[in-house]
Amino acid sequence: MPRSAPALPSPAVRLALAALLVLGLAACGGAGRGGRPGADGAGDPYFPRMGNGGYDVTHYGLTLSYDPESRHLSGTAEITARATQDLSAFRLDLKGLGVRSVTVDGAAARTHRDGQELTVRPHDGPAEGDTFRTTVRYAGTPQTITDPDGSKEGWLRTEDGALALGEPNGSMAWFPGNHHPSDKAAYDVTITVPKGLRAVSNGELRSETTRKGRTTFRWHTAPPMASYVAVLAIGRFDISRSTTSGGLPVYSAVDPAQAGASRAVADRVPEIVEWEERVFGPYPFLSTGVIVDRDGDAGYALETQNRPVFPGAPGLDTVVHELAHQWYGDSVTPETWRDMWLNEGFATYAEWMWEEDHGGDSAQDVFDALYSGEYYDSPSDDEALWAFPPAKPSGAAHISDSPVYERGAMVLHKIRETVGDDTFRGILRGWAEEHRHGNADTHDFTAYVERRAPGKDLGPVWKDWLYGEGKPARP
Template structure:
């Protein structure tokens, strides 16, 4: 059955059509927009921070830095730094904005691919808005011009880093967050890059950095030092030491360049230990495998210029003359930490546990205590003069530090080394030596985490059961049962 439609006046039909046209046009435009974007991702801002378990705001998402070109001019008297950072990166997603980490300092201008870019700042975040969107996979170059008085950053554990003023200049140290005090970048260990650094200082001062010194020139009362780092480097192990140094360039028996810079006050007390660098390097290569970088050396400043030694890439920094074990520790970091770099700060024990165990091996093979004797002393509470230090080893597991303030505490170092010794006991010396070399080779110039390490160990010795070591020594709370 059907009904007849009513008769509608023609004028009413015309008015209805006229009213409907704008609505239809808007609907059509919306549908066409959806169709054009179907199956594609719109450009968006890169993440502000990489959500590191302990430093969630550090680093940035959406891109991967491949090279830093830093041109700096520093006046020690006024603590004034003028800089230009040229950052070459590859977009890992479509981008309409991205962030750089920069603490303090005044930004003068930002360009992306030579075109002026808008930018804004909030805390340590420098947000860059390129004029045109960046496509995923695109390589782009960002230039930031900046100036000001670089500052010191106090870590959660109370130690100071960043830009440390010294009696005759400055010392830049970066672990874990200090590098953002003197140049903008993606300051997380998971984003490594090569570097060129040219720094100009008043004539009579030296500027020492990572890599190899490619040029030194003086003009109108100022000297420019140009340094080049060809191998990938995490920003936290970049350094710049400005002051009056006695420098010495030499080579090891194998032809590896050695560059040492020593504050004159430390020249005599450090001469004997620094002369051991070639010997230590030969031993380390035999133990850990081929050296991953193109030069080595050391920077020795005065004891009050910093609170700690640091494994800055190619040439570690020491506050005063180091002892042999400290030299071994920081040079071992060139393999474990600088070449094989932690994926997050939770994996810090992969740096410090290996470097600490390198000290034990050195002592064992050079007339000192064996690694087993050191392990036993730590377990029995007879290692430190202060009983509190012995108890601190068991305050948290090395695989899961109890917060950002504790990533450099004793469990990460000594108990981390104890994990390695338990593995050595399990697999025997030959397989353990294979592990030391193989782990450094498998992740050379890359990043790795604890899960990758445990998987590597289990694959290396598939017939062994490591669950007890992981559960009790790596992740277990408190002191494990008597071994």
């Protein structure tokens, strides 16, 4: 028996239903605008889950409190960002610490944790081009992170406090963020610690106040900074202040146990910066200095922005190296970790140039010693130098191996041989200026060099020294 067709609603009823549907979609926020989640990871070839897609951070406001005895850190992170797509959700990198609450533009947001990924689902997802502010309240015992190469970073406990270091991904141990070098931002860090301790960070110290047995330090970093060169050093420090001959402020913090051994080198920071300005161009930040903690507090020195960190009294060559990174690595930051040689090759070559300009071996002498195998005491070290080309590290565990440092510097020396000293010096200064406070990759650099040296045959340098496997034949 045939069924009768259902009666259609009247036109007035259909209009009312359509209006309700529109109102419902509007209430869904980002989903109603067709938003989608930001990518899980920034696409780095060696650290695929580092960083995140869908937004660009412009400012971090971190308000922190730390108690060394209990090892408890509590924090509020206000992250200002611009959406690069319509977002229904986005991710932040945060490892270990417990999240108390998350809001986006003042409204509570749903969250989900999956390892280092904190997924945030706002009530109203930002549209492409929107600026939005995410506030994360968190607390706990921050973790030490072991890198693929076995080194330690993140939150390092020290005898009198802590040292927070971030290369390549340790900063996620103490604040949530988009932790990839391609996303740089300004920072304000407010940190409260027990009276008698100091808290030293990047940038300039805006204020220091003590109340009820605790001291609060407020640091401001205006030039864009990658999170891996953010630093926080908590402990007892002797503070020295001076200026370079050009008036650049120098603020250094040295553990009292290292003061005597460090003084001779630390006092030369203005001299080193002035020499590097003559070679590399104007200093890219608003102040400089060093942080010297105790020997063994970290297993390496690090080019933390405008104030490098040293575990114990550093040698002069190490200070030259880390300060050179302020131009190459901190101001001109690699696009991905594959481009690490643009940091380390340049800073290593700065050591060679310093020696050359101060009565030591010439850069050619060092190059020749490396090529002949006389530079290293061990044949295995010489073999390691040729294990892979500088522009193609053989995995995440090897981005800090000698091909990236010494062979990276050899690439620069081959450029110098090809184009001549005057053009080479212009390339060093021009590269730092053209990409000041930005990001660049290896292709950007090779293209830049070829523009600055028209008519010079740089093909063999790229083919054999930068990208070539094994030890190149030397003409």
